[in-house]
Amino acid sequence: MNEEDEARRHRLKMEKRKAVQDAEVAGKTVARKGLLMVHTGAGKGKSTAAFGLALRALGHGWKIGVVQFGKGQWRTGERNMLEKLGQEFGQVSWHTLGEGFTWETQDRARDAKAARRAWEKARELMDDPHIRLLVLDELNISLRYEHLPLEEVLGALAARRDDLNVVVTGRNAKPELIAAADLVTEMTLVKHHFGAGVKAQEGIEF
């Protein structure tokens, strides 16, 4: 096949793909609404991708809420930066109410109490009509260890304002939450340098 033929074949293939994509987009007719998103799986990037969404939301001038159910991977430095952006672009309401995971604290009653406190704050932010994106970081862990009743959480999420986007992060998302969600991404660990004996990297992993 000569070069011209190949170029033509490529063009036709790409035209076809574009037509399929255009048709797909045109076929979406349901009115805009706030999404329930879940980032789960044993891989990296669940909270980090939620960060990225927060950044994007601020770029749209939205007010965002963040509730951390664990101490999580979001450090003070990152929080400071998002809050700084919030002063100029949108607005940030950030609440770290978890006290670390149960395998650190080894105290189930304390964990459940912390989860309850975080959930009450989440409910409060859900009632703030200015908030358009709410990040519930590591809520999946609290649900998995039954520090919060699943039905109560699902009920509140289902009854949320129509324009409120919610991102729930953490491993082992409950099947019922996945069923209720609009968009679920599983971060799968394909390969990890820890296997090769490399220590966690400052700036990358914490």
Added chain:
Amino acid sequence: MNEEDEARRHRLKMEKRKAVQDAEVAGKTVARKGLLMVHTGAGKGKSTAAFGLALRALGHGWKIGVVQFGKGQWRTGERNMLEKLGQEFGQVSWHTLGEGFTWETQDRARDAKAARRAWEKARELMDDPHIRLLVLDELNISLRYEHLPLEEVLGALAARRDDLNVVVTGRNAKPELIAAADLVTEMTLVKHHFGAGVKAQEGIEF
């Protein structure tokens, strides 16, 4: 089993888990080095998680580089915000050199030229000793369509400075790139609201 027994059992289990984790971390002895990270898969969050890493890197006062091989999901608003943060916290060198994917442009020669331009910029940033994190957004697409020779890219990545972290994003990462990487995360689409006929959301998806 009474409550006290259950609490004790839980505590023992968690103590054991913590001991395993502590031993794992203590066993890592290889010296710190820049990581090669890959975000791939058909799911959401590949570029968005790279965003989050960029935010985190700025929080450490690092200079970061971003090269977009496609037009990508990173819009002007997000770029502006990262650059704004860069003025205060770290430093940002951002280059959008892709011209959209091949199924949009339908011109293979133009795509290859754009990929080459982007790659030359990436090489330049790799030589800047101040940059500690380099994001090569959608490079996987350029490699998949053979707009760039895989060997050339792998060679340059292997020869990079020891303290340079690199994130490569995009679907269909080449197996050879995965083999060379320290950390590979596959973003898997578990569920997508597009299936339910909801249009892409401003602020969330673009």
